[in-house]
Amino acid sequence: MTHDPRRSGHAVVVGGGLAGITSALELADAGMRVTLLEGRPRLGGLVFSFRRGELTVDNGQHVYLRCCTAYRWFLDRVGGAPLAPIQDRLDVPVLDVAHRNGPRLGRLRRAALPVPLHLAASLATYPHLSLAERASVGRAALALKGLDPADPALDGIDFATWLGRHGQSARTVEALWDLVGVATLNATAAHASMGLAAMVFKTGLLSDPGAADIGWSQVPLGELHHTLARKALDSAGVRTELRTRVSAISRTEGGSWHVDVPGERLEADAVVLAVPQQETHGLLPHGALDDPGMLLDIGTAPILNVHVVYDRKVLHRPFFTALGSPVQWVFDRTDASGLTGGGQYLAVSQSAAHDDIDTPVAELRERYLPELERLLPAARRAQVRDFFVTRERTATFAPTPGVGRLRPAARTNAPGLYLAGAWTATGWPATMEGAVRSGITAAGAALSSLGRPHRHPLKEAV
Template sequence: MNRAVLVVGGGLAGLTTALRCADQGFEVTLLEARPRLGGAAGSFRRGDLDVDTGQHVILRCYTAYRALLRRFGAADGIHVQPKLRIPVLRPDAPPSVLRRWQAPAPLHLAPALLGYRALAPAERLGAARTALALRALDPADPELDEHSFGDWLRSRGESARAVDALWGLLSVAALNAQPDRSSLALAVKVFRTGVLDGTDSADIGIPRRPLGALHDTAAHRALHAAGVRVLLRTKAVGLRRDALGWRVPVRGRGGEDVLNADSVVVAVPHQHATALLTGLPLPAVPRWSGLSAAPIVNVHVHYDRAVLAEPMAAVLDSPVQWLFDRTAIAGARHGQYLALSLSAAQDLLDRRTDELRELFLPALRDLLPAARRARVDDFFVTREPRATFDQAPGTRAMRPAADTGLTGLVLAGAWTATGWPDTLEGAVRSGERAARVVRAATGDARQAGVEVSR
């Protein structure tokens, strides 16, 4: 078998597709416009620190992503909690802890709900009833996608405090949208698959190494071993098809060229896919052009001493949302380096760094008494304007299948119709699905007696 597959995009979806296609005997070339692999889940160097472009966590239920890391030989790069435990900090209040029992689902969450001091006793009981109601919903029900998670919570009698301090605490981080802007179908997927259906599904995993080590360095080794040709700093600038297959004009360090392939997998963000596929005779109008993007802002603070005793913490009643201790991961040689991950950050995206400093340093002092005595050695901000697609009600119908209907043209990416939110897991699953479509389409052609061009 000597069939050529071109994968456009070196994020997790593209990496997965390339490896799966190589496993199936295809000759695979992977294009990536950046000088590194990993897409949005990468790293860069700032002084002595290895800084991730965004703070990512995983759940134990991310089985496809964890399998990909094993393929990379980097499974030990993620530390997964033995049991779910989330410290929750509030200004001028003792911390709370969300934790689970070792009990059959959904009883494993009883201590998390009933012992959560951020809510009043009646609100905790109401949350337990809502959790049971959530578990009865089917995330594949298309009608759910027409409603917001916030509206559904209020219809269950959830108070504004419960929506913010419990359901929003988790869903904003998972969906990059406030409950009133979140698809109920995707929220059900998050809470059922990630929290309610399995005892250990929600145990949190945090990278032990920079994402660049996991998704770039380790990925390169796996791709090389699989025989995948990798072209970095090489951008596809168009697609066209003729009687012999696909022709892909590219622009890279060596100038301009045209690559030939029997199948092309477009594994880039939806905005780039729209531009790349413009002018092709697709059987259906690309509805994904209606998808919009949602930002994440990351605030980075390097103190001269330890100020946070936990590896991570969620935060209520503060501009801070989630805190992560990245000192060891980033290779910091002194003090403590914290990253603040701020989802649904539309109101922060365009604010200057000095404004964010004036907002977040006092907020950290309110949360962490040790920060009041600490010196700030560095403060900087990274912004992801298009961190995810906007996972709002009505987006299900806009997410395309992997199969475009054009022979040899396949889509991959967390924004495609995976049934998952825009997560690392969704990206990997989309790549697996794209590889299956490539294989099935080629098999169909052979069964029909059609010669596959080389």
């Protein structure tokens, strides 16, 4: 790519996940010359697709909520919003297969009423909790609404302890709080920071009636986060180099930066490190953070995805979640994958999968196929065409109590060097939303330090 004389100043973004793509687009839109470096042969980070025979497979099922304003901006920016629509209203089928009278279906749905009445009718008729447990949920929700998720004291305790103090039974935690919390936090209540849990439930369920409406991609994730993102980067004038791993970054005597890649040394006025915390730690120059070792103290949490292709349709809704079963959330990915021939492709998303992440495929098959038959009677008559597993051992940072004090801000002690990634101090758990917010924040900090105007796409995102 030739140099565009209309652009001045050079920024290098290291990492082509959602955080890096966002930073690169924001910097380029502000008039900077931008180079994006990604070690993988694709963009998208941990949100990607791959081919398996005739199927296009997502590495995992990813959803977002209407309150994810930064990710929705990202979809608009790359031209992908029509491909990832949102429910008109929150509607989550919840199937309890351990009910004493046999499998029982309940639903978490919202009404067209203001908060908190929008969920009152659904909670009042939720069959998986007793009348007393439903009443206790209302009292706990009111207590949550009065909390400040940014309060450092909340970061130091776990969500389960807080729920216990507010009268939530083990059944209530399983059938409601963990049903939502495990999927959004990638941790059970006992292992989740109260601060992050408060942020999730207060923002998603208690801020706006439509905040928790669910959206998901109707096409392979790679189409959004690689193909369309690459097109947007190219249109913005960003030089994007794949299969290009950074070996070192260093500050010059003149105050600019050197970024070393095989066969080339790039000079930059600003550098955004948008890679995982362990990789960031390895690239940070001395003194960039007061205590860089804290990055290594930010743990990781796994997500397992079980993929099953049946010879016929066994699920007649887009998704559901389960109680009384190892199965958590099940999604129909038939159309998005390109499957033809009358079969159906289901993706089983298992968050906080510490116990299963290294289990052999044969054992997972023996465990999950009978569970799917319990949940979906039609599966008992179906043939399994394919069964495979995808594993993300470090899918997210672990949202454990105390993690908030470990997450760094975008600005470092080294002028011109900035950090981005869902693991940085966004206030959000490890989500696509958090990644995009971090990229906006890092780009804004870089432009501010360079004295350049920056019109943030979402004021609330920074």
